[in-house]
Amino acid sequence: MARAATTADAFNAVAEPRRRQILDVLAGGEHPVNDLVVRLGLAQPQVSKHLRVLREVGAVEVRGVGRQRLYRLNGEALKPIHDWVSGYERLWSERFDELDVVLNELKEEEAEGGSSE
Amino acid sequence: MVAVSSGAATVTLPTDEQILIMREFDAPRHLVWKAWTTPELVRRWWHANRGEMTICEIDLRVGGTWRYVMVADGFGEGGFHGEYREIVSNERLVSTEAYEGIPDADEHAAVDILTLEEVGERTRMSILVEHPTKEGRDMHINSGMEDGLQDALDLLEGVAVSLR
Numbered sequence: 001m002a003r004a005a006t007t008a009d010a011f012n013a014v015a016e017p018r019r020r021q022i023l024d025v026l027a028g029g030e031h032p033v034n035d036l037v038v039r040l041g042l043a044q045p046q047v048s049k050h051l052r053v054l055r056e057v058g059a060v061e062v063r064g065v066g067r068q069r070l071y072r073l074n075g076e077a078l079k080p081i082h083d084w085v086s087g088y089e090r091l092w093s094e095r096f097d098e099l100d101v102v103l104n105e106l107k108e109e110e111a112e113g114g115s116s117e
Numbered sequence: 118m119v120a121v122s123s124g125a126a127t128v129t130l131p132t133d134e135q136i137l138i139m140r141e142f143d144a145p146r147h148l149v150w151k152a153w154t155t156p157e158l159v160r161r162w163w164h165a166n167r168g169e170m171t172i173c174e175i176d177l178r179v180g181g182t183w184r185y186v187m188v189a190d191g192f193g194e195g196g197f198h199g200e201y202r203e204i205v206s207n208e209r210l211v212s213t214e215a216y217e218g219i220p221d222a223d224e225h226a227a228v229d230i231l232t233l234e235e236v237g238e239r240t241r242m243s244i245l246v247e248h249p250t251k252e253g254r255d256m257h258i259n260s261g262m263e264d265g266l267q268d269a270l271d272l273l274e275g276v277a278v279s280l281r
Contacts, residue, residue, distance in 0.1 A: 015133065088136075088258045089128040091165055096126050096140050098162035102152045103144035110148070 010080050013057040018042065019050045026060060026073040033069065134254050136246040146233045146240045150207045153231070163187070179204055183212065199226060208233055214246070216260070225253050
């Protein structure tokens with residue numbers, strides 16, 4: 001769905017270390033803002049400011065339960081970042097799969113006592 | 118012989134300048150070290166099935182240098198080199214890593230810290246790549262993206278599912 005352009009995208013949103021900390025906490029489950037204040041050791045206005053940025057890019061969602069507002073992670077919004085890293089991750093995964101083959105041979109050699117180690 | 122993968126590598130970005138690559142291997146630590154530091158063995162896995170390694174030089178001593186060159190299918194030749202800074206056999210290897218495809222490669226070199234940790238009969242490997250700048254780090258990640266682009270479409274589906 002088309003949205004009004006914002007100055008921030010997911011990459012900008014997670015460029016700030018405190019916001020990454022917030023995402024880490026929310027990855028463990030839904031939390032009210034007070035939890036985040038305690039865990040991060042920041043003042044509430046600062047936490048709220050970071051949450052606002054994260055909500056703007058859709059990385060965090062909020063819902064009201066009684067008088068509380070609960071924040072939760074929305075992984076889908078972070079997908080562009082995941083995609084970006086995944087090509088590199090795949091390179092290393094395939095490299096390591098080949099390394100597994102070499103290691104299996106070394107293990108066999110060693111078991112046969114033929115290693116020059 | 119059928120290759121059995123011990124699992125996928127995980128790549129995370131701990132800070133703006135860093136890349137952290139982690140993987141466990143079903144082999145004792147000294148063999149992982151051997152496969153990592155012996156040119157004839159490195160030639161067999163570093164290519165990641167993307168081409169052929171044409172040069173693999175390792176002078177494993179502090180102040181010694183290494184150089185890897187690969188001709189990747191469809192992407193031409195790419196070279197990397199660096200210098201060993203710290204060597205603790207079977208445990209830890211610190212080296213610089215410069216990508217020869219950019220101007221002033223050595224100025225922009227990353228520092229790689231390889232750590233091997235024993236987990237019973239297995240070995241947990243971590244590679245921490247630290248770039249001088251965020252731009253350098255991002256460029257490094259992008260180079261991997263190009264290599265993997267052919268498979269990107271397949272990946273998207275899996276990623277989407279894993280994020281639900």
